Amino acid sequence: MTTTTSRDVQLAKRPVGMPNNDDFQVIEAAVAAPTAGQIQVRNxxxxxDPYMRGRMVDRKSYVPPFQIGETLTGGCIGVVEASEHADFKVGDHVESMYGWREAYTEDAAGITNLGAKLDAPASAYLGVLGMPGMTAYVGLLGAAELKDGETVFVSGAAGAVGSIVGQIAKxxxxxxxxxxxxPEKVALLTDELGFDYGFDYHNADLVAQLREGAPKGLDxxxxxxxxxxxxxxxxCMRQFGRVALCGAIAQYNDTEPRPGPNNLAMAIGLGLTLRGFIVSHYDHMRADFRREMTGWVTSGEIKYRETTFDGIDKAGEAFKGLFTxxxxxxxxxNI
Ligand SMILES: NC(=O)c1ccc[n+]([C@@H]2O[C@H](COP(=O)([O-])OP(=O)(O)OC[C@H]3O[C@@H](n4cnc5c(N)ncnc54)[C@H](OP(=O)(O)O)[C@@H]3O)[C@@H](O)[C@H]2O)c1
Known part of the structure; x- marks a missing residue:
């Protein structure tokens, strides 16, 4: 059991519009030795994650806002360095929400033990085998009630969630x-991930692209x-089509309320369902997700990509990168 230090990332001020490096500050914090029921972990x-942008605004939402001068939280994978809990051994890998810091000591309750040996690289548990992978799975099969053989459009398709959505649909x-x-991302979709049609949305006529790729419309x-x-x-939706409202990243840095779609009334005549969801609404599908996704990743039927920044001091830059x-x-x- 040791006392150690950790560099932690905090919100220095609330971003206005696009986040910037000076919205974040790195501080050095002491990490106490664990007491009964606690573990000490090095990440x-x-x-x-994009959703963190919403928590940087001081407003009521489904998760409380981050506070200035407090260490941020987010998903992370670490290794136990000291344990005062019978279910956690030194060397075990753990998944927790105590990210944005190099090390921590916390109660083991609420921390998931992944075991000493992982079946996949640690980072995969933050992506395809973690929250974004599950978002893709439950959003498509739960919220959108996907049926075999339908026509599916996913935006943000080369990202963590979108790239998995497209592959599950295939x-x-x-x-x-x-x-x-x-264009490189579009080539990834069609040449490597099996999408039938991809397009770069910049300077594109989105409706024309969708009609080209799906002449009979979208389910x-x-x-x-x-x-x-x-x-x-x-x-471009077909009758009784479903829209899974997963995220709205084009709007997260807006400084003024944005008008809604000017054609929402299309939903009436077409009998569309628009369903918003948060991954945790579908916790009942977690076991199915774990089993199916682990199988698909192991067999190579689902491929995943990562972009990595090295060092905790790059966290702000990486976060901004989600919006660029x-x-x-x-x-x-990587820490
Ligand atoms: N509902 C839930 O429970 C849940 C859970 C996880 C994520 N989400 C949401 O799902 C979405 C994807 O999340 P993710 O973690 O997979 O992130 P991601 O797609 O891996 O990363 C964000 C991507 O968004 C794209 N983007 C940024 N600004 C954009 C804009 N103005 N217009 C169009 N595209 C833009 C960028 O790709 P391009 O280069 O293609 O622009 C960027 O790479 C986000 O909206 C997120 O909030 C929801």
Missing amino acids: LCMSV LKGCHVLGSAGN VYFDNVGAEHLQAALM GANTGKMIV
Whole structure:
């Protein structure tokens, strides 16, 4: 049992519009030796996630806002360095929400023990085998009620969630379209991940692209982006189509409220379902997700990408990168 130190990342001020490096500060904190029921952990890697942008605003939401001068939290994988809990041994890998710091001592309750030997690289538990992978799985099969052979469009398709959405839909025999932010990402979709049609949304006529890729219309739109993407997809939905409202990253840095889609009334005549969801609404699907996704990843039927930044002091830069398209697949900070 040792007392050690950790560099932690805190919010220095609340970002206005696009986040910047000076919105974050790195401080050095003492990490106490564990007492009864606690474990001391050194983090290996951590997740930066778009939803954190909402927590940087001081407003009521489904999770409370981050406070200035407090260490941020987020998904991370670490190794136990000292343990005062019978179920955790030194050398065990653990998954927790005590990211944005190099090390911590906390009560073991609420921390998941992944065991001494992992079946996949640690970072995969923050991506395809973790929260983003489960978001793709439950959003498509739960919220959107996907049926085999349907036509599916996913935006943010080269990202952590979107790249898995498209591949699950392909495994279900669907015709899959994806949009992404540059030609390299589009090539990844169609050449490596099996998408039937991809396009770069910059300077694109979104409706024309969707009509080209899906002449008979869309049964499912998995929305990671919101704004113009949502409006265009609504124009192209088929009768009784479903829209899974997963995220609206194009709107997260808005400084003024944005008008909604101007064609929402399309949902009336077409009998559309628009269903918002948070991954935790579908906790009952977790065991199925773990079993199926582990199988698909192990067999190579689902591929995953990561973009990594090295060092806790790069966390702010990595976070900003989510909004400039710096990542392909899951954005990870190696610690
Ligand atoms: N509902 C839930 O429970 C849940 C859980 C996890 C994530 N989400 C949401 O799902 C979405 C994807 O999350 P993720 O973790 O997989 O992130 P990600 O897609 O890996 O990373 C964000 C990507 O968004 C794209 N982007 C950024 N600004 C954009 C804009 N203005 N217009 C269009 N695309 C833009 C960028 O790719 P390009 O280069 O393609 O622009 C960027 O790489 C986010 O909206 C997130 O909030 C929801």
